[in-house]
């Protein structure tokens with residue numbers, strides 16, 4: 001194991017990091033983060049934290065966007081994209097469906113920072129997305145489509161299908177030939193589903209997925225460390241205990 | 252009605268590298284400057300939670316808000332232009348520091364060949380070598396003339412690089428101010444392989460400081476921590492050269508710079524010969540202001556440099572049919588499709604570590620460093636391995652033929668999570684008569700101004716170049732002994748959806764002939780002597796390198812010209 005900061009107190013503020021790595025600071029500019037005030041806040045909050053002993057409730061696990069059926073359909077779909085296996089948990093256990101729910105409820109879900117003025121015309125694929133629909137709408141239509149198609153083909157809802165059947169349905173959606181959606185395509189929906197799944201597996205746990213950083217642990221990704229200046233030249237592979245953004249809050 | 256403000260000597264639109272450098276040089280000389288920046292202010296304090304791949308790398312936290320303004324794109328004049336509704340091919344800077352706050356920091360100088368590309372090509376191969384429709388032209392300045400300004404930029408930024416002169420690039424008057432970046436095992440493997448094949452690899456010149464550094468302006472900054480969250484992220488250590496931690500504070504410390512953020516410049520006021528100021532909108536209140544000035548500087552990146560001129564009806568718009576006019580001429584980009592990916596079955600590398608400008612490159616197939624007599628393309632590109640930090644959402648390469656989701660994908664992507672090396676190529680892009688920028692007739696920005704339209708596609712030149720560079724990259728990778736490898740040398744039509752690079756160039760190109768250039772070597776407009784248009788918009792073509800070293804040098808030269816102009820007036824050439 002590389003330096004697990006054994007000498008260092010729990011506090012991982014940048015100021016301490018730089019102090020402990022024997023790092024001298026330049027005068028003028030470096031103020032902001034390094035001289036930040038979160039260290040001060042820390043002392044008060046640790047005392048607070050000591051009082052709480054039970055495992056805290058994860059209040060993040062609730063829905064901002066999906067209804068229950070949409071949530072279940074999403075859970076089944078993401079698990080098929082990134083299933084549980086000998087490496088570790090699948091997308092369902094990692095909380096990816098919560099992640100997607102939260103993203104669709106966010107400004108990103110309504111394309112707040114995209115150019116959404118008309119007129120809308122279909123262009124060549126290499127001209128990029130040209131739909132007036134928002135991401136949250138596309139995803140909702142796609143989920144509905146998964147159920148409609150599953151009913152037609154298997155007489156069941158998507159969430160009730162077997163693993164093999166999930167794969168069959170998603171393959172049809174990925175190929176985008178057999179089944180039509182209104183306003184979007186199964187292909188477009190599938191692309192979004194796949195990239196949201198990977199994001200939910202690997203984004204910082206703050207966003208609702210990557211439960212307990214297990215997505216990172218599976219691939220030996222150390223999350224966000226302060227830096228690797230001391231290790232960057234090393235020949236051997238280094239497995240480093242991951243850190244999340246939460247660790248930087250100093251409590 | 253716009254509120255008219257008191258006149259100032261100099262007004263700058265855009266506070267990235269170009270605007271920041273000019274602001275520093277002018278204010279140090281005692282000139283009062285107003286810097287108008289459409290985005291917000293920034294400081295290193297904003298980056299406390301910066302190691303967040305989703306927020307910064309996937310959702311482009313630091314980039315221009317496209318709901319307010321974007322560009323439109325078509326492959327050719329027959330196609331309908333459509334807006335870039337969401338980010339893909341390139342990212343647009345916004346806010347104090349512009350893209351300089353979230354760039355990688357790979358800092359090159361264009362080659363001596365680049366600045367005299369037309370003459371040198373004809374000299375070596377004859378005029379017939381230049382294909383029909385390729386509007387190759389010299390820059391009106393030589394490498395040797397620009398060398399002192401490269402040197403100035405590098406000293407200001409604290410560029411780190413190998414201390415010995417590389418034989419494949421222009422001669423340096425001074426060594427790099429700082430020693431090179433540290434070498435990772437992957438960089439060593441690449442270096443060894445390239446040397447074995449007879450090439451001349453060197454450490455990528457880097458704007459990530461390799462040591463504590465005090466620059467000639469007296470700014471002292473901390474060294475890079477190899478934190479692996481660099482490109483698309485701000486540097487919380489201030490170790491990455493960024494206008495916000497270098498030139499802008501220098502200008503502010505003189506007391507001569509007034510930065511106005513949330514100030515979006517819409518047009519230049521002029522009488523056809525000279526400008527008298529600019530009009531801008533306060534983006535928070537919607538109020539419009541007129542800022543009169545003796546000198547107007549556009550430093551608002553390639554796209555808005557062109558757009559503001561066209562919306563102001565200043566300079567002669569380019570006409571692609573006749574090939575006349577200059578504003579919008581010679582738009583070019585970068586050719587990056589060629590690459591070789593290696594998968595290692597029994598080796599893991601610390602690819603999750605890295606820095607924005609960490610890597611090794613060779614230029615044996617860049618510029619005219621090799622004989623093109625029997626090749627059906629001109630110029631070339633850099634071949635390199637970079638270790639910028641493989642982040643898990645974006646880094647899920649699997650060998651060809653692997654399914655892209657499900658059981659097989661999961662286990663294969665995890666197996667290779669730390670076992671992939673990519674040798675990539677960065678090819679030059681040469682200008683064509685039918686690649687240009689103009690105003691879109693349909694789509695508008697949030698302030699009612701027409702958007703800029705790009706008409707552009709890849710050509711056979713680019714396809715041949717891609718194939719050639721990919722092959723060379725493959726040969727090097729093979730020497731590096733991967734268990735499996737694949738070479739991609741195919742180039743389709745230009746696709747605006749996947750990220751390629753933010754290396755857009757041209758539109759207000761420099762030169763000595765006003766019929767084919769819009770500005771002279773000082774970035775001074777031929778058609779309006781008190782308007783200076785600064786940035787990669789001056790490039791007559793794009794080289795096989797990242798652009799910012801050359802943008803920086805041209806900005807220092809422009810600053811010198813502006814100071815002269817403020818004293819004497821008139822055309823500087």
Ligand SMILES: Cc1cc2nc3c(=O)[nH]c(=O)nc-3n(C[C@H](O)[C@H](O)[C@H](O)COP(=O)(O)OP(=O)(O)OC[C@H]3O[C@@H](n4cnc5c(N)ncnc54)[C@H](O)[C@@H]3O)c2cc1C
Nearest residue numbers: 265267268269289344345349350355356357516551797799
């Ligand atoms: C992710 C990324 C990585 C990169 N890596 C490298 C690299 O390694 N090496 C390299 O050489 N280059 C790199 N680049 C490119 C580099 O960032 C640019 O070349 C450089 O920053 C350009 O500087 P500029 O000042 O000309 O433009 P910008 O940095 O774009 O600054 C322009 C400024 O003008 C402002 N502005 C625009 N329009 C208006 C208006 N109408 N009114 C007022 N203000 C306006 C913008 O908000 C912005 O702040 C990278 C770019 C990106 C996005």
Ligand code: SF4
Nearest residue numbers: 475476478481486606
């Ligand atoms: S890699 Fe270095 S320069 Fe880049 S953000 Fe991290 S510490 Fe700063």
